[in-house]
Amino acid sequence: xxxxxxxxxxxxxxxxxxxxxxxxxxxxxxxxxxxxxxxxxxxxxxxxxxxxxxxxxxxxxxxxxxxxxxxxxxxxxxxxxxxxxxxxxxxxxxxxxxxxxxxxxxxxxxxxxxxxxxxxxxxxxxxxxxxxxxxxxxxxxxxxxxxxxxxxxxxxxxxxxxxxxxxxxxxxxxxxxxxxxxxxxxxxxxxxxxxxxxxxxxxxxxxxxxxxxxxxxxxxxxxxxxxxxxxxxx
Numbered sequence: 001x002x003x004x005x006x007x008x009x010x011x012x013x014x015x016x017x018x019x020x021x022x023x024x025x026x027x028x029x030x031x032x033x034x035x036x037x038x039x040x041x042x043x044x045x046x047x048x049x050x051x052x053x054x055x056x057x058x059x060x061x062x063x064x065x066x067x068x069x070x071x072x073x074x075x076x077x078x079x080x081x082x083x084x085x086x087x088x089x090x091x092x093x094x095x096x097x098x099x100x101x102x103x104x105x106x107x108x109x110x111x112x113x114x115x116x117x118x119x120x121x122x123x124x125x126x127x128x129x130x131x132x133x134x135x136x137x138x139x140x141x142x143x144x145x146x147x148x149x150x151x152x153x154x155x156x157x158x159x160x161x162x163x164x165x166x167x168x169x170x171x172x173x174x175x176x177x178x179x180x181x182x183x184x185x186x187x188x189x190x191x192x193x194x195x196x197x198x199x200x201x202x203x204x205x206x207x208x209x210x211x212x213x214x215x216x217x218x219x220x221x222x223x224x225x226x227x228x229x230x231x232x233x234x
Contacts, residue, residue: 004136005031006129009050009085012058013038021056024118028126040077052085053132054125059091075099075179076195082107083172083206086128090121101178107171165217169210176203 008025012018022034035050037043040062043055062077075098078087087108095103095110102108109128111121176199183193192200 005033006053006132007033007035007050008125008129009043009047009052009055010034010036010058011038011040011043011055012036012061012090014058014060017058020118021121024122025125028122029129032129040072040081043081047081047084054128055081055085055087056121056125057081057087057089059089073098073195075102076176076199078102078108079172079175079179079199080202080206081172082175083169083202083209085168088121088124088128090118102171102175105171105175107168107175165213166210169206169213172206173203173210176206 006029010018010021012021018036022036025034026032035046035052037046038061047055057078059074062072062074074089074096078089078099079102081087082102086106087102089099089108089110091110091112094112099108099110103110109124111117111124180193180196180199180203183196187193
């Protein structure tokens with residue numbers, strides 16, 4: 001099967017960095033599209049439409065704040081984006097402790113090397129792209145197998161597809177919920193902490209996405225099995 005084009009969503013307001021990153025990634029991957037936006041707000045508007053396999057985020061872009069001038073927290077931004085695709089953060093320092101949980105959960109990677117070490121970041125992006133391709137290939141194999149015969153192998157591959165499809169939004173939901181609970185417990189004043197409304201909105205949006213994903217996968221699975229040879233014989 002010919003591999004399809006994949007998309008990396010690059011979030012950076014540094015034109016030189018964007019050009020260098022595009023060159024570095026496309027020199028490694030022939031079927032790769034680089035979508036670029038200059039702010040986190042812009043990324044939130046296009047991330048569903050772009051359907052990226054990986055999101056590459058320059059840390060400095062987060063620290064410039066949002067369109068309302070409010071300072072954004074890196075962990076909150078990464079949590080919201082991780083609901084759509086793994087996030088590779090390009091920074092200039094050691095990884096902030098606030099990202100430990102997201103990295104441990106496999107939702108993010110942090111490249112904290114001097115002068116924005118693009119080869120190191122590209123290595124991680126390349127690995128994430130290969131993982132995404134493997135999951136897609138397994139999903140195609142599962143669909144083919146389920147059309148041919150509704151057997152145990154197809155069920156196993158469908159389970160892998162289901163885990164992949166649900167993992168990203170679940171990671172975003174859990175990450176934002178844990179961060180919000182941590183802030184509430186720390187302040188212990190019965191009030192929603194700063195940024196709490198944004199976190200709740202992210203949780204609600206990802207929960208809706210999760211529900212729609214389950215509905216879509218269930219419909220596809222039922223449709224494939226109704227049309228399978230075994231189902232027709234039954």
